[in-house]
Amino acid sequence: MELTEAHIQHVKSCNDDSCFRCLYLRNMKLWRKRMPWLIDQMWKHPADENKLVWGLGCQLCIKAGLTTSSTFASMGFDGSGGFSGVLRHAKSKAHEKAQKVLHGEDVLDAPSKDDFAKFMQERLLVRNMLFSRGKMRSSLNFHIPGLGGRKKMTQMQRCVGMACDTIDLVFLLEKSSSIVLHQDVSKGLLVVTFSACSESLEVVRGFLGCCPIPPAEMESLQKCTRDILRTACAGNQAYFDVIRKKEVLVADAAADEQLALRLMRADSTMFEPTKMVVKDPTHCVRRFLSRPFAAIPEIHEVHSTLITRGDSMTCTLQFSDVLGSAFAEFCKKMHDNKRVRNLQFRKHRFDSCQRPTGRFVLYAKAFISTAIFASTHRKGERDGTRAEQFLQYISEKRLLLLSMLADASDEVSILVRFLDQGDWDMASLLAEIQQFVSRVSSLFLDGQCRHSGYCEYMLQTLRTPTAFLTASGPRSIGGDRMTDALFQETLQEMHAWVALLTHTVEAEFPGFSLMCAMSIFNLNARSRDSEVGQEGMAYIRDAAHRLCAAFPEVNEENFIHEFLDIRPIAMHHSKLASVNSFESWRQAIRQVSRRSSTSHPTDNLSKLVMRLGAWDGCATSGVERVFAKLRKCERCLSDQNKRLELKMLWDCDRIGPEVFSTASTIWAQLYGAPRNGATSRLDTGVKRKRDSTTETAFIARRRAAVASAGSKSLSDVKERAACAASDLIDASDSIQQEITFQQQKQFKNKIQGFLDGVLLQSEIPEDMQETAQAFLEAQDLADKKRDRTKLNQCEKLSRSTPQIQSVHKVWVQDEAWAEDFKRFIYTAEVTEALFFVVKDPATPPPTIHWTLVLQGGFVIDYTHLQYQAQGRPARV
Numbered sequence: 084m085e086l087t088e089a090h091i092q093h094v095k096s097c098n099d100d101s102c103f104r105c106l107y108l109r110n111m112k113l114w115r116k117r118m119p120w121l122i123d124q125m126w127k128h129p130a131d132e133n134k135l136v137w138g139l140g141c142q143l144c145i146k147a148g149l150t151t152s153s154t155f156a157s158m159g160f161d162g163s164g165g166f167s168g169v170l171r172h173a174k175s176k177a178h179e180k181a182q183k184v185l186h187g188e189d190v191l192d193a194p195s196k197d198d199f200a201k202f203m204q205e206r207l208l209v210r211n212m213l214f215s216r217g218k219m220r221s222s223l224n225f226h227i228p229g230l231g232g233r234k235k236m237t238q239m240q241r242c243v244g245m246a247c248d249t250i251d252l253v254f255l256l257e258k259s260s261s262i263v264l265h266q267d268v269s270k271g272l273l274v275v276t277f278s279a280c281s282e283s284l285e286v287v288r289g290f291l292g293c294c295p296i297p298p299a300e301m302e303s304l305q306k307c308t309r310d311i312l313r314t315a316c317a318g319n320q321a322y323f324d325v326i327r328k329k330e331v332l333v334a335d336a337a338a339d340e341q342l343a344l345r346l347m348r349a350d351s352t353m354f355e356p357t358k359m360v361v362k363d364p365t366h367c368v369r370r371f372l373s374r375p376f377a378a379i380p381e382i383h384e385v386h387s388t389l390i391t392r393g394d395s396m397t398c399t400l401q402f403s404d405v406l407g408s409a410f411a412e413f414c415k416k417m418h419d420n421k422r423v424r425n426l427q428f429r430k431h432r433f434d435s436c437q438r439p440t441g442r443f444v445l446y447a448k449a450f451i452s453t454a455i456f457a458s459t460h461r462k463g464e465r466d467g468t469r470a471e472q473f474l475q476y477i478s479e480k481r482l483l484l485l486s487m488l489a490d491a492s493d494e495v496s497i498l499v500r501f502l503d504q505g506d507w508d509m510a511s512l513l514a515e516i517q518q519f520v521s522r523v524s525s526l527f528l529d530g531q532c533r534h535s536g537y538c539e540y541m542l543q544t545l546r547t548p549t550a551f552l553t554a555s556g557p558r559s560i561g562g563d564r565m566t567d568a569l570f571q572e573t574l575q576e577m578h579a580w581v582a583l584l585t586h587t588v589e590a591e592f593p594g595f596s597l598m599c600a601m602s603i604f605n606l607n608a609r610s611r612d613s614e615v616g617q618e619g620m621a622y623i624r625d626a627a628h629r630l631c632a633a634f635p636e637v638n639e640e641n642f643i644h645e646f647l648d649i650r651p652i653a654m655h656h657s658k659l660a661s662v663n664s665f666e667s668w669r670q671a672i673r674q675v676s677r678r679s680s681t682s683h684p685t686d687n688l689s690k691l692v693m694r695l696g697a698w699d700g701c702a703t704s705g706v707e708r709v710f711a712k713l714r715k716c717e718r719c720l721s722d723q724n725k726r727l728e729l730k731m732l733w734d735c736d737r738i739g740p741e742v743f744s745t746a747s748t749i750w751a752q753l754y755g756a757p758r759n760g761a762t763s764r765l766d767t768g769v770k771r772k773r774d775s776t777t778e779t780a781f782i783a784r785r786r787a788a789v790a791s792a793g794s795k796s797l798s799d800v801k802e803r804a805a806c807a808a809s810d811l812i813d814a815s816d817s818i819q820q821e822i823t824f825q826q827q828k829q830f831k832n833k834i835q836g837f838l839d840g841v842l843l844q845s846e847i848p849e850d851m852q853e854t855a856q857a858f859l860e861a862q863d864l865a866d867k868k869r870d871r872t873k874l875n876q877c878e879k880l881s882r883s884t885p886q887i888q889s890v891h892k893v894w895v896q897d898e899a900w901a902e903d904f905k906r907f908i909y910t911a912e913v914t915e916a917l918f919f920v921v922k923d924p925a926t927p928p929p930t931i932h933w934t935l936v937l938q939g940g941f942v943i944d945y946t947h948l949q950y951q952a953q954g955r956p957a958r959v
Contacts, residue, residue: 086108086166088112090108093105093108093137094108095389095398102163103161103165104137104162106162106165106166107123107162111123113165114166116170118169118173119335120141120142121139121140121141121142122139122140122141122142123138123139123168124138124139124140124142124159125137125138125157126138126140126159126561126946128158129158130281130735134159136159137159137161138158138159138160138161138162138214139156139159139160139169140155140156140159140160140947141153141154141172141178141181143178143181143182143185144156144177144178144181146181146185147180147181147184147185149177149180149181150185152173152178153175153178153181154172155172155178156181158440159315160172163173163532163721170483171654178513182725193255193748193750193751193754194230194239195749196740196741196743196747196749197409198230198239199242199243199743199746199747200240200740200743200874201227201229201230201238201245201744202227202239202240202243203731203735203743204237204377205227205230206240206731207732208496222917231789237724237748238750238753238754239750240724240727240728240754241723241727241891242725242729242731242746242747242749242750243565243727243731243735243742243743243746243754244415244726244727244728245727245732245746245749246742246743246745246746246748246749247334247730247731247734247735247738247742248291248315248317248727248730249745249749250738250741250742250745251277251287251289251734251738251858252315252316252322254279254281254287255277255279255326256322256325256326256344258281258282258283258285259279259280259281259287259697260281260282260693261276261279261330261694261697261698262278262279262326262330263277263278263279263330263332263694263697263698263701264276264277264291264332264958265277265278265702265703265706266308266340266703266706267298267340267363267703267706267707268296268304268333268340271295271296271709272293272294273294273295273296273298273307273308273311273784274290274293275291275292275293275308275311275706276289276290276291276702276706277287277289277291278568278698278699278701279697279698280693280696280697281693282689282690284669284672284689284693286665286671286691286696286699287301287695287737287857288505288506288700289730289733289734289737290729290734291312291315292310292311292312292315292723292728292734293311293726294307294310294311295312295722296343296638296818300613304340304343305343305346305347305350305353308343309353312326312327314726327352327353327354330357330358330359330484330694330697331345332347332348332354332359332361339358339600339950341362342819343880344360345360348360349838350590350729351355357600358597358633359596359597359633360700361598362591362704363704364512364591364598364701364704365499365503365700365703366703367592368495368498368499368502368591369478369495369499370587370591371495371498371584371587371591372491372492372495374583374765375579375580375583375584375585375587376488376580378583379576379579379580379583380806381484381576382484382576382580384486385481385484385485385488386440386485386488389443389473389476389477389481389494390439390440390485393947394469396450396454396469396470396473396475397439397443397470398463398486399457399466399469399470400450400453401439403466406453406456406457406466409453409456409457410446410450410453411448411455412843413446413448413449413452413456414449416448416449417446417448418445418448418449424928432892433897434822436495437489437492437495437496438483440488440489441489441491441492441493443485443489443539444482444485444489444540444541444544445537445540447482447541447544448544451474451549451551451560452468453470454473454474455470455474456470456552457469458470458471458474459469459552466635468484471553471554471889474551474553475553475554475555475558477560478560479545479561479564479565480572480573481562481570482518482541482544482545482560482577483538483541483545483570483573484573484576484577485541485570486537486538486540486541487527487532487537487573487574487576487577488527488540489536489537489538490537490538491526491527491577491580492533493536493537494522494526495519495524496517498515498516498519500796501515502702502704503702503704504665504700504702504704505700505704506699506700507699507700507702508605508663508664508668509598509601509664509695509698509699509701510601510602510604510605510664510665510698511600511602511605511607511663511664511694512592512598512599513592513599513602513605513611513723514602514605514607516588516592520584520585520588523581523584524581526538527574527577527578527580527581528578528581532574532576532577534572542565542570543563544561545560545561545562546561546562547562548560548561548563548749549561558653560655562620579607595629595632597630598631598698598701599626599630600615600625600626600629601621601626601630601694601695601698602626603622603626603627603646604664604665604668604691605664605694606654606657606664607657607664618630620804623646626645627639627643628763630642630691630694634690634691634694637687637690637691638687639914641684641686641687642691643686645684645685645686645687646688649668649671649672649675649688651684652671653667653668653670653671653826654667655669655671656670663699664695664698665692666695668688668692668881669692669693669696672685672688672689672692685711686825687766730790744756753762760946761933813932831858833846834851834854834855834858837851837855838855838858838859840846876933884947885918885941885943886951887907887948887951888920890908891906891907891908891917891918892908892910892915892916892917893907893908893910893916893917893918893919893920893948894909894910894911894912894913894916894918894919894920894931895909895916895920895948896919896920896922896928897922897945900920900945900948901951903949904948904949904951904952906952907948907952913930913931913934914934916934916940917940917941918940918941919931919934919935919942919943920943920944920945920947920948921942921943921944922944922945923944924942924944926944927942
């Protein structure tokens, strides 16, 4: 650009050495070489449109139309800040936005995807750090360099949570064909998660919502479930009508939750199309232990006395630091174990009793030694009494039975852990239960527990006798008393448990359920290595009939044909990749669909495999994991922020980078362009100019002015103040009373200092000894008076019998009673009497009852009247 006549005239007439326009003209070629977009022109003055002023501009910002967000495109840059102002514009967000617009890129007035990714990374880092330190304060209250502070962090979290909601809602509305809802209640909060599968066999599991629930009302459960669905649907009734058409509802076996699900299923506006309501399988398996154990007297007595009861030695050891340390020392000496300190007892879940039961068996010698230690060193105390009771209770049969219970508990825990997985294979459920029953049968019906596990270990332990002293005399455990007859007698109790177990299994997992029918898709090692025989074919037809009856859109004969056709391919995938049944079937269906849909049709098969994918992990274990994350949430978060944070923590990683671009779009709709305050300051370290009119500035000035005063002694200030206010003090009684009170308080403090021996000799008056003695005597009198007052209060509040005084009138139900005791005043009018003597004070006559209601009184019997007449205290 050449110099114009206006530029030349300005240079000739300008006498300002700091003129920015002259600086630009001297360096114009160099600046424009470095920044080709830079232009200079005349701009309309912002205050007067008829006036033109010179300034620099940006061609890119002008072409992009950023006339509101960029000074270089609206009014021109007049040189404030010098050349650094031009450099700042080159790095500004407005200039970067103009470049993106001119290159055809989509530009949002929102933080970028990288900003949201950085926020998510820092958010999780800070949250985990706070939780690991046991802190429950808001982790939103922190600053991320380059992003912003607490307010912006809250807005970004809201956008990320809403982005996760939006993406999952799109999948549920447009793609999913089978949806399962899992719900559970903990500490007054209802949480609902979902599992859904599309026709393309894509599975999505996520967090749907949470809602505080009023105390234990099934109507509240229904209302909260409806509110969670409506919130997830953004209040859209059409969306709600689509999502409420669930196929499976899952909750634990609590009566109120099951009743609420049943009523919602019967409600045409809620879950009427539901195919199945499932009781949480994990809780069902736990009842394999809890209910049979409680029903068999010997097992219940042994298990509760030794493990679960509050006064058991297990609980005593768990919550006693002293006994825990003693137990750890005995474990080191007897079992060479340096890590065990207690039995890890957790009473809130029944299956968690497997750990203390198993540890009791493994460290039985150390446990008994700890009980001996407690009975000796804690004799007469609670722990010593419990230890003595424990030592007198244990016997060879009871310890052997407890070891068998430990084996049974361990078998059940294997099944519980399988069902605790978030995506456990539903097709394998029946096989897992069958294997569990088979193992239990081998252990206790075939007697194999003698040669394995906890029972074998206890038998080896009891072969060596253990002797100890109890209050009733010496005792010993083990040795020659461990006979085969004792083992068989103990095993009879476990036979009863196995018998009850089979009934419980049939009750909790009926073979006719749709869950069990899904087992035809099982591709474990046994099923894939065996051919489908006549018996297997009959089972396949029965299961197919149940499933097709539940889903009429599936043709039964075509499904069986497609099932048998694709099954070998699915078996190959299962064996090759070691994946679960659904994944194997999905790979097989996709493989044949890519080649030919006519030679290997899968239309009917894919509809049921789709249900298998959605139904996998059909338990409330996922909801309980949400509760675990919820405990990490801050108590100070609002309900909305808490829900969005749970959604972000639960689903953000699953969704991936898509959530950040969606969050940017949501930000642009909600908040518009973010402030530039989060960018790095060029003048970092330099204090910014403060507004001197604020309250904070005023307080700072006041304190600075007061701080300039010199130091003065208390006595000088006291003397000057007394002189200055002498007239006011003399005229006011209240001021004088306050001064007297403070002086008395000072003197009392001085007396206490004398008694404590902290006064100097020069500070002690001559009569201080007598004064201090009088002070102590006054304190003693005050203490006695306080004790008497407290005793009188206790007597007034204590439970005592009414006393008939000489002025009280008495009404008797039997007139002969009045002849027996003539010292009292009797009356026939019930309205005049205060005491009513009846045959049964619990059921007085109706007339007496109404009199007592209307005017009050005392109801006594003949025995009480007799005690009153003899002057003896009546028994309560």
